[in-house]
Amino acid sequence: MIIRGNAHVFGDDIDTDVIIPARYLNTFDHDELSRHAMEGVSPHFYKRVTKGDIIVAGANFGSGSSREHAPIAIMATGIALVIAKSFARIFYRNAFNIGLPLLEVGEGTDRIKQDTPLEVDLDTGLIKELLTNTVYKGSPIPEFMQELLKAGGLMNYMEKKIR
């Protein structure tokens, strides 16, 4: 699967309180959540996202609470993929469970600038800067996670496999 979009760049330790502050957790309306996505670091983030865009972040993205509102809010803005050096584990499973792909990269992506157009191949984990043709290598998405994405999330997957 190929994803093309512009980069939105963030640093390390972007926690779930920053992604969607707890005061908005008394609802799970996707539109409302999207309006507050990333509010802790980038208010009105949703206005700057074009459908298909990509978040590029540092280490430990999504740390903190188990709130699925965090990947939901991000996905609801139109973000199609999050690339980070590492992800907090509950955020990681939540994202794949709802069908938002994540790509882990080691180093290097620090050099990707805000708004750079990217092309990402989820099967190989290759990230390409379209203007310069610079290529970064992410870890390919594990098979089980790909199956979840293909099924359209965990619930569909479980329906098929278990029942």
Place this chain on the structure above:
Amino acid sequence: MNAESALSVSERERRIQRKDKIMGMTITEKILAVHAGAVRAAPGDLIMASVDLALGNDVTAPIAIDEFRRHGGKEVFDKGRVVLMPDHFAPNKDIKSAVQCKILRDFAREKGIENYFEVGQMGIEHALLPESGLVAPGDLVIGADSHTCTYGAVGAFSTGVGSTDLAAAMMTGKAWFKVPPTIKFIYHTDAKGRLKDWVYGKDVILYTIGEIGVDGALYKAMEFTGDVIDAMGMSERFTMCNMVIEAGGKNGIVIPDRTTVDYINQRVKRPYTLFTPDRDAAYERVYEYDLSNLKPQVAFPHLPENTRSIDEIGKIEIDQAFVGSCTNGWIEDIRIAADIMKGRKVSPQVRMIVIPATRNIYRQALKEGLIEVFVDAGAVFSTPTCGPCLGGHMGVLAPGERAVATTNRNFKGRMGDLSSEVYLANPAIVAASAILGRIGSPEELGIKKG
């Protein structure tokens, strides 16, 4: 777990034990293996495992219930093994919260879920579940709340998941896991595991997070051992396991001992299995700490790893002091704070809030006259709720305000406005700080530990 499956679990456990020499397993690996119906589980294995208990709250369960319904869910996999707890914004703080809580209530009634806890019965989930005997050693528990890792203190594998995981578990009784590698933490002191005055499990875990960092145990199991753990009561063990997620950990676990069994036998009414790690279990890493000189720790904003010893913090004035949450809302914590507040007054510039984690803890505090101590000192004492811990209600911070709290997270905006600050500490430090008007220790008030 009914008697029959409990027996078969221990049978499987014996089979695993017999294979000791070939393959050592950690306690976490054993529990996961048994619940996946396998003889062995090794780090990195992807397994589908049966869960003994699946938990959701008023923030996470509404999404799960919505998913459950959208995917044609009819009955939950086991009416006795789903727990729904309105605790974050309950008693309902506004209309939206009221709607969220109502979703839980309606679903619980419709599906006949036995463990729904209404206001008046409820408490903070991670204290109420062990207190009411719902989690037992050897269990595999998932909760759509990151601090579900708390129950590792009773020798269970428990971990936080998301709402979709909860929905799938409510439907099928199963969840997927990647078996984590285990890091072992050994703590000891020169005084047979005794810590210095005013130093508790909270300080041990804050110190550990300060050492290894907020992603120091990412995706990993944290196994706590050593004479310091042996000497600890259950409340401090809960506090430690509660905060493993603040180091990125998947689960925390304490090997069950006498203290565990005494606690469990008063509460759990079903058979359970005491798992222990094999002698030759493989650990990814072992950290050993001599805590003989450990002082109370304070985590500075905005990460739990920003820890300093109490004597290195300088002058930090505060607007609010909070004792409560699933980390330190236990009766032991309330007693520690009350001992310090007794006969003293909260500084006029400070708002002091005390929230017991459960109704039983509330009742116990009432019986022991602790509520009166707080009220006389000028603090408020509330019904159980998560409340200020997540900036929900009952003590939200204004721009630029500062709080010292016994909670587990001090992320930006965690307790209110984005420009407010949270400092994490143990209940003795928080109580002393409320009196001093700045973060400080009971020693500064001339209090000797009784």
